[in-house]
Amino acid sequence: xxxxxxRDVFVRLSGVEILHDVDxxxxxxxxxxxxxxxxxxxxxxxRTMLGIIPVSSxxxxxxxQPVGSGTPWADIGYVPQRIGAGSGVPVSVREVVTSGLLxxxxxxxxxxxxxxxxxxxxxxHIEELANRTVTELSGGQQQRTLIARALVRxxxxxxxxxxxxxLDVPSHLALAETLKELNEAGTTLVLVLHELGAFRPLIxxxxxxxxxxxxxRTAFKPNGREPSExxxxxxxxxxxxxxxxxxxxxxxxxRLEP
Amino acid sequence: xSELWTALGDPLLRAPLITxxxxxxxxxxxxxxxxxxRMSLLGDGIxxxxxxxxxxxxxxxxxLGLVPRDVLALPGAVVxxxxxxxxxxxxxxRGRTSGDxxxxxxxxxxxxxGVLIIEIAGGTNDNLVRYLFGSVATVDTANLLIxxxxxxxxxxxxxxxxxxxxxxxxxxxxxxxxxxxxRWLNILLAIIxxxxxxxxxxxxxxxxxxxxxxxxxxxxxxLAASFRRTMTIAMAMGGVIAGxxxxxxxxxxxxxxxxxxxxxxxxxxxxxxxRAVMQRRAPRRSTTPPPPATPQEPVIAKExx
Numbered sequence: 001x002x003x004x005x006x007r008d009v010f011v012r013l014s015g016v017e018i019l020h021d022v023d024x025x026x027x028x029x030x031x032x033x034x035x036x037x038x039x040x041x042x043x044x045x046x047r048t049m050l051g052i053i054p055v056s057s058x059x060x061x062x063x064x065q066p067v068g069s070g071t072p073w074a075d076i077g078y079v080p081q082r083i084g085a086g087s088g089v090p091v092s093v094r095e096v097v098t099s100g101l102l103x104x105x106x107x108x109x110x111x112x113x114x115x116x117x118x119x120x121x122x123x124x125h126i127e128e129l130a131n132r133t134v135t136e137l138s139g140g141q142q143q144r145t146l147i148a149r150a151l152v153r154x155x156x157x158x159x160x161x162x163x164x165x166x167l168d169v170p171s172h173l174a175l176a177e178t179l180k181e182l183n184e185a186g187t188t189l190v191l192v193l194h195e196l197g198a199f200r201p202l203i204x205x206x207x208x209x210x211x212x213x214x215x216x217r218t219a220f221k222p223n224g225r226e227p228s229e230x231x232x233x234x235x236x237x238x239x240x241x242x243x244x245x246x247x248x249x250x251x252x253x254x255r256l257e258p
Numbered sequence: 259x260s261e262l263w264t265a266l267g268d269p270l271l272r273a274p275l276i277t278x279x280x281x282x283x284x285x286x287x288x289x290x291x292x293x294x295x296r297m298s299l300l301g302d303g304i305x306x307x308x309x310x311x312x313x314x315x316x317x318x319x320x321x322l323g324l325v326p327r328d329v330l331a332l333p334g335a336v337v338x339x340x341x342x343x344x345x346x347x348x349x350x351x352r353g354r355t356s357g358d359x360x361x362x363x364x365x366x367x368x369x370x371x372g373v374l375i376i377e378i379a380g381g382t383n384d385n386l387v388r389y390l391f392g393s394v395a396t397v398d399t400a401n402l403l404i405x406x407x408x409x410x411x412x413x414x415x416x417x418x419x420x421x422x423x424x425x426x427x428x429x430x431x432x433x434x435x436x437x438x439x440x441r442w443l444n445i446l447l448a449i450i451x452x453x454x455x456x457x458x459x460x461x462x463x464x465x466x467x468x469x470x471x472x473x474x475x476x477x478x479x480x481l482a483a484s485f486r487r488t489m490t491i492a493m494a495m496g497g498v499i500a501g502x503x504x505x506x507x508x509x510x511x512x513x514x515x516x517x518x519x520x521x522x523x524x525x526x527x528x529x530x531x532x533r534a535v536m537q538r539r540a541p542r543r544s545t546t547p548p549p550p551a552t553p554q555e556p557v558i559a560k561e562x563x
Contacts, residue, residue, distance in 0.1 A: 076437075078435040080429070088294050088296045088298075089488050091485045092483060092484035094484075095485050102425050103437050103438065107438070131484070133483045
């Protein structure tokens with residue numbers, strides 16, 4: 001089953017076409033990296049697939065449901081690049097994580113909130129920061145707070161938009177370890193990245209965007225979960241126009257459905 | 259001390275005091291959400307629009323021959339403020355650049371419309387002064403009952419939907435990605451803000467209405483480390499300040515609204531100064547205690563102190 005499916009997606013914002021004819025199929029359990037330079041449309045793509053930005057034409061489905069009122073919001077976790085813009089009032093880590101329990105028509109956290117929040121904070125090792133103000137934390141701690149907010153509802157799909165922006169290498173490694181554990185537990189992961197770095201061993205597939213179009217698709221683990229000796233090593237973003245259509249040179253078993 | 263008890267027992271002070279306490283305690287609930295989303299001046303904007311509503315209520319009262327003529331002023335203010343607040347929210351949703359200009363038009367149009375309509379209704383600008391600067395001393399039992407009802411509604415919505423309104427105010431993009439009814443929650447907040455403004459308008463007037471919503475929150479956030487605690491402290495502080503400010507006018511011949519606002523600002527200044535001194539004396543607290551998994555993380559954001 002597809003966790004995320006985008007078909008013939010076009011997105012226009014303020015009259016400018018940001019995404020052109022994008023097709024993407026992320027199957028359950030996969031780890032997919034969306035790569036590309038700044039302004040290539042990576043973040044727009046994931047934000048469109050999560051319903052934050054409306055599609056101009058085309059179709060987006062999450063777990064087989066069109067994005068909208070029927071979307072299983074409880075199954076989706078989203079980690080934006082940064083803590084939200086609205087932070088005029090001090091907000092504790094616990095409050096941010098608790099807000100992740102609200103989704104769809106669930107407007108109250110419920111009785112089990114305390115235990116769920118504690119478990120999510122423990123999963124990313126921030127339980128000791130629960131009562132700290134988020135804006136006083138380091139970049140890595142803020143990032144883990146946002147991940148805990150996404151994890152608190154136990155999502156089947158976790159989407160992370162440039163999760164390592166502004167973080168140092170030890171933070172990359174810690175985050176990669178956390179994501180590995182989540183994926184081994186069955187969580188589908190979609191990562192928006194500039195480079196694979198510490199996440200390379202996790203990735204099943206990559207798609208590369210340029211100018212709002214997918215120009216390149218690569219499979220590292222064609223069998224889904226296990227690395228293969230026939231995996232294609234191709235972990236860089238082409239600095240130049242790709243000389244050929246990947247469909248021409250990928251082995252048939254590595255060609256991916258859009 | 260005996261004079262204080264005499265003042266508190268004065269029937270003329272009772273209704274205004276209850277009104278001031280209720281508004282002082284409930285206005286910061288909404289103010290906390292507005293400060294959170296960096297829209298502290300929204301109350302001012304709504305207040306300007308409410309003035310047109312006051313004048314419209316006056317006009318309708320004059321046309322229908324109602325006595326007193328301003329009997330529909332408060333309902334008019336509520337209707338105009340709600341419409342204005344929802345319009346402001348829809349403009350904000352559509353984009354900030356053009357929205358900024360549109361909001362300015364709405365603010366200035368609101369106050370100019372109020373002056374024009376009151377003159378058409380046969381009144382004078384003096385009739386608007388009590389709404390510009392407040393008139394809590396003239397609150398009667400009927401006004402008090404309306405205030406109690408609206409304050410209860412603000413409490414129910416502001417506290418009952420606190421989690422959802424916090425989620426939308428703190429990170430609207432995440433709220434959208436969670437499928438929360440962002441637009442409806444924003445409109446709910448706009449409507450409840452409009453009701454707060456029209457109720458608070460009676461105490462401090464249109465020109466200072468935002469102060470009751472915002473200043474206690476600004477003070478509370480100097481003392482608290484969480485959203486919930488900020489709101490709780492602001493509510494307590496708002497009620498106490500409104501009460502003290504009003505009681506002070508029993509002896510001082512000054513406007514209650516101005517007394518309340520000035521007192522709130524003095525308290526903010528004192529606490530801010532004391533906090534700055536304490537921070538200077540205290541050893542600098544590290545913002546980056548290295549956790550086991552990720553030592554030596556860089557600080558990428560630090561709250562301005």
